Amino acid sequence: MTGENEIMPRHVAVIMDGNGRWAVERGLDRTEGHRQGRYAARRFMRAADDRGIEAVSLYAFSTENWARPDSEVSALMELIETALVAELAELTSGNVQLRVSGRRTELPEPLQRALRTAEEATAENDGMYLNLCVNYGGQVEIVDAAKSIAKKVQAGELSVDDIDEQEFGRHLYVPELPPVDLLIRPGGDLRVSNFLLWQIAYAEFYVMEDYWPDFQPEHLDAAIEDYRRRQRRFGGLALEE
Numbered sequence: 001m002t003g004e005n006e007i008m009p010r011h012v013a014v015i016m017d018g019n020g021r022w023a024v025e026r027g028l029d030r031t032e033g034h035r036q037g038r039y040a041a042r043r044f045m046r047a048a049d050d051r052g053i054e055a056v057s058l059y060a061f062s063t064e065n066w067a068r069p070d071s072e073v074s075a076l077m078e079l080i081e082t083a084l085v086a087e088l089a090e091l092t093s094g095n096v097q098l099r100v101s102g103r104r105t106e107l108p109e110p111l112q113r114a115l116r117t118a119e120e121a122t123a124e125n126d127g128m129y130l131n132l133c134v135n136y137g138g139q140v141e142i143v144d145a146a147k148s149i150a151k152k153v154q155a156g157e158l159s160v161d162d163i164d165e166q167e168f169g170r171h172l173y174v175p176e177l178p179p180v181d182l183l184i185r186p187g188g189d190l191r192v193s194n195f196l197l198w199q200i201a202y203a204e205f206y207v208m209e210d211y212w213p214d215f216q217p218e219h220l221d222a223a224i225e226d227y228r229r230r231q232r233r234f235g236g237l238a239l240e241e
């Protein structure tokens with residue numbers, strides 16, 4: 001049995017890597033790579049929606065990205081804000097539900113406002129989820145969930161014996177998302193980079209050599225095709241043919 005099937009991954013997550021290299025190879029500023037990455041994100045969203053994917057997660061800024069030069073950090077903050085404002089009409093009319101993962105209170109106030117506005121504007125939608133990960137770290141998310149659980153225990157609202165994977169999952173930034181089925185990383189690196197550590201427990205990993213600004217819908221089709229060829233056993237045994 002090859003495991004070949006027509007199953008669509010429910011949740012596809014992307015580490016949008018390679019923007020800097022894309023730009024440097026063309027003699028451009030790294031921020032130009034990020035600007036092009038924004039349009040790649042738009043192409044990806046449209047392609048995912050067309051294929052009936054239920055949820056997408058995009059890694060737009062990690063808790064480690066603050067270590068970059070100030071000019072690149074502020075360019076990224078402005079780019080994410082500008083993109084949210086510019087894409088809001090399409091997100092709304094496209095029935096997308098925007099969710100945000102990350103420690104957002106540490107973000108510049110204008111970006112926090114843009115995130116809130118976009119969340120509120122799409123709150124009544126019931127189509128594809130866009131989980132935008134900004135100032136996001138997988139370890140920090142797990143720490144934040146642990147703190148939230150500890151507070152409930154302290155307040156006498158939860159007993160320690162009732163903490164299991166389901167209860168833990170309810171304290172993640174966006175608990176309503178299904179687990180990640182497919183994790184796509186452009187740029188060729190074989191790293192998870194602190195992305196959705198809890199949610200990717202059984203995700204299939206697809207690495208593309210092309211950089212993120214070069215993303216085209218065909219890359220998503222290739223990733224889905226590859227995903228369908230894999231046999232997902234979730235730690236169990238392969239089913240008899």
Ligand code: FPP
Binds near residue numbers: 037
């Ligand atoms: C990693 O490439 C990419 C980022 C840190 C930023 C990604 C953010 C965007 C594309 C903005 C998208 C905005 C929205 C609202 C979806 P890198 O700089 O690490 O590339 P390198 O590995 O080649 O240096």
